[in-house]
Amino acid sequence: MKSTEISVPERVYIETFGCQMNSNDSDRVLSILTSSCNGPGGYVKTGDPFSADLILLNTCSVRDKAEQKVYSLLGRFKPVKIERPSVIIAVLGCVAQQQGLKLLKRIPYLDMVVGTQNLHRIRELLIAVKNGSERVVAVEESLTIGEDEYTVPTKVDGPKAFVPIMRGCDNFCAYCIVPYTRGREVSRAAVDIIAEIKELASRGVKEVTLIGQNVNSYAPPATGGVKLNENFSALLKEVVAVDGVNRVRFVTSHPKDTSEELIALFGTERKIATSLHLPVQSGSNRLLKLMGRGYTVKEYLGKIDLLKEVKPGIALSSDIIVGFPGETDEDFSSTMALIERVRYDNLFSFKYSPRPGTRAALFDSQVDPAVASKRLQILQKRQRQISAEKSEALKGRYLEVLVEGASKGDKNELTGRTACNKVVNFPGSGSGFNVVPGDMIELLITDVYPNSLRGVYNERGLLCS
Ligand code: 5AD
Ligand code: SF4
16 A cells, blocks of 8 residues: 555554553554644554554563563464454564564564654654555664654643653663663753643643653753753752642652752652652662662662651652572562561562573572562562551541542542552542542542542642642
């Protein structure tokens, strides 16, 4: 088919794995494909891969399990391609970046491989495939952000939006594949970020989450030969000053780059949410060193204590890897001691997965997977208790909630999130209160469940909208 003929709305199915960067990439790819004003053709989104004309898998390779899922899904889509050869199947994201041409060789019915830095070219790449030229691999890397890389604004779907402020990572932690799949750290210009946030605010967005693999080391390029004295704290101050934005979050922070200046902002800037995700990875100094994390347990805890001091009640969350090469029972006990000391609200814990090309994959003291599984079980069991205790402590308290919309389980109920990032369900229509998505209200927390809270209206009702 020729490019000029791509005008009937075709159906696109997208499946996304992995982190918030990937979700945001998928949103931007969908924005490009579903907007008919931007070149030929426009797709409509479908939730059914078996009736789609274009199947996109936006992939993650941070652990082997995530990568294997992609291959098994591709196997499921093989009969679709046999039955309807015009269907286009594409692998996007981290596995695409890492495997490149090898992926086309391995999967003969695959049409496109589009890496993490070429997603904004999706339309042009699709046209090449449709023109019958050939199967396409686009995995070129760049040290600057392309002019059109972020021109498609983040999709607005409710009062919350994610805004990428940088891409890539330069930390090369010994276990991590991200620096290889997402390339070098490059920041967007602050003017572009602020313009995007103003645009989002004008479209009803009230909560903005700034995203990047390592947001604390935000450092925009020099413009017009002038290097601005801009760091993450300065950017954050500009973001909270945007009218209409009532709550600001950011993820992911690296403990070594979490400065005292940044921590102080939690105390002075009301709009910064009362929560922080600060991945520690291990409670053992020996392992932190082997991982190449750049901080000690003492330094990490110093920052945690400061955060708790400037923002009492701050909800902390973290990532932990168990079974990192060489991890002893003693190392694991240190990690358990750390979670007792910090008392995270929420913890994401993973069994170490060796990733090809990373330093740790070559360490010769790999831990028995059965031992790692046992440790993971012990850690997760204890964390479930701590999380439950932390939630229980919210019962009877008044919390500020951003209303997001109807609750998934019950259309008569509304749902929202507290500043400390907990889901709250509460009475919707018929409650006597006229509340709409985007409103900031105060709720009295009456019940606590494993994954959510239940609230009722405080007589003070609406806080701001
Ligand atoms: N094995 C297990 N977990 C990993 N992570 C990153 N790389 C690996 C790996 N090879 C975890 C880290 C990181 C989170 C996003 O994924 O905890 O913070
Ligand atoms: Fe991976 Fe470390 Fe970069 Fe995080 S900071 S993305 S764990 S290399």
